[in-house]
Amino acid sequence: xxxxxxxxxxxxxxxxxxxHDDLYDGLxxxxxxxxxxxxxxxxxxxDILTQALVEGMRIVGVDFRDGILFVPEVLLSANAMKAGMxxxxxxxxxxxxxxxxxxxxxxxxxxxxxxxxxxxxxxMEGAGFEVINLGINNPVENFLKAIxxxxxxxxxxxxxLTTTMPYMKVVIDTLKEKGIRNDxxxxxxxxxxxEAFANAIGADAYCRDAAVAVETAKALLxxxxxxxxxxxxx
Amino acid sequence: xxxxxxxxxxxxxxxxxAKRASRMAAVVSTVPFITRKIPIYEVLNEEGLSxxxxxxxxxxEEVGIDFKGDAEALAIWRxxxxxxxxxxxxxxxxxxxxxxxxxxxxxxxxxARNPARSVVMGGPHTVFAPAYGPPFVxxxxxxxxxxxxxxxxxxxxxxxxxxxxxxxxxxxxxxxxLPVNKRHFDMIYAHMRYSDKPFMGSVTAPERAxxxxxMARLLFGDAWIDPASGKPRTAITSLINANSPLxxxxxxxxxxxVYARAxxxxxxxxxxxxxxxAPVTVAGSCTVTLAEALAGIAFxxxxxxxxPVILGSFASSMxxxxxAPTFGTPEPAHVLYAMAALARRLGVxxxxxxxxxxxKVPDAQAAYESAMxxxxxxxxxxxxxxxxxxxxxxxxxxxYEKFVMDxxxxxxxxxxxxxxxxxxxxxxxxxxxEVGPGKHFLGCAHTxxxxxxxxxxxxxxxxxxxxxxxxxxxxxxxxxxxxxxxxMLNEYEAPPIDPGTDEALRDYMTRRKGAxxxxxx
Ligand code: B1M
Numbered sequence: 099x100x101x102x103x104x105x106x107x108x109x110x111x112x113x114x115x116x117x118h119d120d121l122y123d124g125l126x127x128x129x130x131x132x133x134x135x136x137x138x139x140x141x142x143x144x145d146i147l148t149q150a151l152v153e154g155m156r157i158v159g160v161d162f163r164d165g166i167l168f169v170p171e172v173l174l175s176a177n178a179m180k181a182g183m184x185x186x187x188x189x190x191x192x193x194x195x196x197x198x199x200x201x202x203x204x205x206x207x208x209x210x211x212x213x214x215x216x217x218x219x220x221x222m223e224g225a226g227f228e229v230i231n232l233g234i235n236n237p238v239e240n241f242l243k244a245i246x247x248x249x250x251x252x253x254x255x256x257x258x259l260t261t262t263m264p265y266m267k268v269v270i271d272t273l274k275e276k277g278i279r280n281d282x283x284x285x286x287x288x289x290x291x292x293e294a295f296a297n298a299i300g301a302d303a304y305c306r307d308a309a310v311a312v313e314t315a316k317a318l319l320x321x322x323x324x325x326x327x328x329x330x331x332x
Numbered sequence: 333x334x335x336x337x338x339x340x341x342x343x344x345x346x347x348x349x350a351k352r353a354s355r356m357a358a359v360v361s362t363v364p365f366i367t368r369k370i371p372i373y374e375v376l377n378e379e380g381l382s383x384x385x386x387x388x389x390x391x392x393e394e395v396g397i398d399f400k401g402d403a404e405a406l407a408i409w410r411x412x413x414x415x416x417x418x419x420x421x422x423x424x425x426x427x428x429x430x431x432x433x434x435x436x437x438x439x440x441x442x443x444a445r446n447p448a449r450s451v452v453m454g455g456p457h458t459v460f461a462p463a464y465g466p467p468f469v470x471x472x473x474x475x476x477x478x479x480x481x482x483x484x485x486x487x488x489x490x491x492x493x494x495x496x497x498x499x500x501x502x503x504x505x506x507x508x509x510l511p512v513n514k515r516h517f518d519m520i521y522a523h524m525r526y527s528d529k530p531f532m533g534s535v536t537a538p539e540r541a542x543x544x545x546x547m548a549r550l551l552f553g554d555a556w557i558d559p560a561s562g563k564p565r566t567a568i569t570s571l572i573n574a575n576s577p578l579x580x581x582x583x584x585x586x587x588x589x590v591y592a593r594a595x596x597x598x599x600x601x602x603x604x605x606x607x608x609x610a611p612v613t614v615a616g617s618c619t620v621t622l623a624e625a626l627a628g629i630a631f632x633x634x635x636x637x638x639x640p641v642i643l644g645s646f647a648s649s650m651x652x653x654x655x656a657p658t659f660g661t662p663e664p665a666h667v668l669y670a671m672a673a674l675a676r677r678l679g680v681x682x683x684x685x686x687x688x689x690x691x692k693v694p695d696a697q698a699a700y701e702s703a704m705x706x707x708x709x710x711x712x713x714x715x716x717x718x719x720x721x722x723x724x725x726x727x728x729x730x731x732y733e734k735f736v737m738d739x740x741x742x743x744x745x746x747x748x749x750x751x752x753x754x755x756x757x758x759x760x761x762x763x764x765x766e767v768g769p770g771k772h773f774l775g776c777a778h779t780x781x782x783x784x785x786x787x788x789x790x791x792x793x794x795x796x797x798x799x800x801x802x803x804x805x806x807x808x809x810x811x812x813x814x815x816x817x818x819x820m821l822n823e824y825e826a827p828p829i830d831p832g833t834d835e836a837l838r839d840y841m842t843r844r845k846g847a848x849x850x851x852x853x
Binding site (some may be wrong): 268 | 390467468506508510536575582583605606607609652653654655726728852853
């Protein structure tokens with residue numbers, strides 16, 4: 099534990115290693131302190147993000163996947179990550195560093211299942227995404243309002259009922275009508291869905307679990323940012 | 333054996349043809365529901381149970397229960413003396429129990445259209461019903477796929493034909509091929525037309541609950557109103573799940589009110605994934621379950637005093653490594669035993685259990701996990717065991733093979749619950765005297781009189797020699813089950829229905845379906 103540890107006394111390398119451990123152990127305040135130390139040493143926000151936080155959470159992700167870490171532990175890790183991100187986010191924006199991405203996510207209208215969606219939020223925050231959790235039972239208006247207010251990169255929808263799954267299409271069709279569908283990556287998930295359904299309703303991808311949601315979000319945003327750049331240079 | 337033949341003499345209608353016919357027909361004498369004759373198993377003593385009751389009352393008073401999106405519900409609670417703050421209702425200690433004990437029936441009869449199949453919910457009785465809710469179906473030939481109305485009808489037919497399932501269930505699978513806002517018509521109709529066992533109604537919207545009641549009224553015709561009480565007979569039991577932790581939501585409350593006001597039964601079930609929707613401990617899960625159930629059942633009694641209710645408990649553990657629900661684990665079995673005892677003390681019928689598993693196919697995992705919940709459910713004295721047959725994948729899939737395998741096990745459990753026969757025939761003293769030391773019992777009169785029904789025989793287990801099993805194609809249980817469900821569907825004959833009633837039901841559906849546009853939202 100870093101209780102008695104003076105972070106300032108550590109070399110950069112040891113401090114980053116310590117942050118990886120602290121993220122692993124879900125120590126929020128310790129992560130906040132370490133982020134401030136690195137900023138004081140004139141690290142760029144982007145380097146802190148990638149080398150300390152994202153790398154630390156990558157290790158957490160591996161051990162979660164391998165069944166070494168438990169959900170409640172990963173929740174604490176994700177909270178520590180989120181706290182670090184809260185410090186870095188405004189600075190990242192100022193320096194024009196590449197964004198990790200922002201997601202709005204909600205369970206669709208008529209559906210109150212949220213355990214899986216909350217796990218997705220946790221994992222996405224753990225990966226550095228900014229997540230706006232709209233909660234349960236969301237009509238399309240809630241999604242539209244959140245899009246306007248938060249300007250997300252990703253729209254996430256969850257449904258656990260075959261009677262509410264079709265509502266995801268209502269949301270996507272509304273985005274199309276408004277001509278804004280292609281401005282966002284749309285990810286959907288929930289146990290009764292499958293890939294074919296996601297394709298049929300015009301989502302960008304179906305995510306079978308929270309870890310896949312993170313991977314897919316990263317991959318699709320990278321491709322998208324790539325294509326934006328391509329367009330700019332073409 | 334010749335001795336025995338002499339005893340019987342030659343009778344008309346006997347001989348090979350008659351015996352083959354009667355044995356092949358495999359008609360099993362059965363009862364509409366089980367009356368248990370073995371003791372109840374309990375895991376908590378008086379001190380433990382009253383501790384949980386005390387804690388549940390503390391939760392109701394101190395933490396409160398949310399009644400979401402239903403202003404009428406809040407007004408009802410205010411009038412009943414609860415402290416209502418916005419949508420959160422705080423019930424004074426003892427209020428819910430008092431309301432329930434003054435008004436709720438200890439047991440009730442759910443009427444079937446065939447009166448011989450009506451079931452009694454509560455007391456020493458147990459009723460087995462198929463699994464509920466799966467969006468997917470699974471069989472060995474076609475694998476996993478979304479359910480259709482044809483699958484739905486098939487499971488209704490299989491449950492009708494199974495001598496061990498007393499109830500037709502509700503959403504035996506989700507008919508995803510029909511529009512969301514109209515599929516309840518075809519689901520209810522399937523239960524009414526392809527079975528004559530009792531069934532469950534739609535809960536996904538209040539107007540769908542109202543359609544369910546209206547169709548039951550048409551089905552029962554003159555028998556709908558009970559002359560003794562002047563109220564409708566209870567023909568529907570419906571599944572109303574709490575949105576744990578500590579929340580009842582508008583959808584469920586809407587359906588609940590429709591059913592309660594029509595004297596139909598509400599099965600109020602806090603459905604707990606331990607760790608997510610309640611604390612990870614057995615006592616903590618029981619406390620949350622009891623608090624939610626007390627609030628829900630008392631609410632039914634405030635809406636419609638005397639309306640039939642069941643206290644449900646569905647507890648599953650959770651993989652703390654992924655969040656996935658896990659089944660057949662020992663801790664939820666303890667919750668089940670404790671909740672059954674708490675429901676008995678409250679004085680209402682109890683629902684729990686089922687052949688629950690997380691397995692994707694009808695394999696050893698499926699069988700072990702299912703047995704680990706069905707056995708506690710039976711030993712605990714559970715009155716209504718939903719999910720007795722078909723459940724796979726944490727309720728995401730309904731399995732054809734799993735269905736007939738589970739139904740076969742339900743037969744075993746029924747025999748177990750029937751207890752020990754201590755009649756003169758059961759004591760079998762005449763057999764022991766007749767045979768004496770050093771001989772065998774196969775030919776004695778007592779065995780000859782009892783052999784056919786002496787042991788519950790599985791319709792699926794293979795007890796033959798290795799060589800015979802080998803020669804017959806080395807089939808495992810699920811392959812034999814595959815043949816069995818196909819044979820059953822081939823042999824299925826619909827129970828007769830009065831043509832006028834059938835027409836009235838069809839008319840009603842046509843009219844209602846025409847009254848609004850198809851919609852999937
Ligand atoms: C980017 O966006 C993304 C990406 C990935 C996403 C994503 C979004 N969302 C999910 N993912 C993915 O990542 C997550 C993490 O790895 C995963 O999330 P999951 O949610 O799949 O996994 C979770 C970690 C754990 N899984 C769960 O939490 C769901 C488990 C099951 C058992 C379940 C539960 C727990 C509940 N339920 Co409900 N419930 C069932 C479920 C059966 C099942 N095995 O799935 C199901 C879905 N329910 C069903 C039913 C019928 C109902 N339920 C109801 C209620 C409830 C509870 C409230 C009791 C409770 C939910 C509590 C809560 N706060 O969420 C009712 C409906 C309420 C409503 N209006 O929505 C009710 C109608 C029951 C009733 N009669 O009252 C069935 C579906 C019916 C159908 N045909 O579609 C059901 C299959 C069970 C069954 N057999 O009955 C992935 O899917």
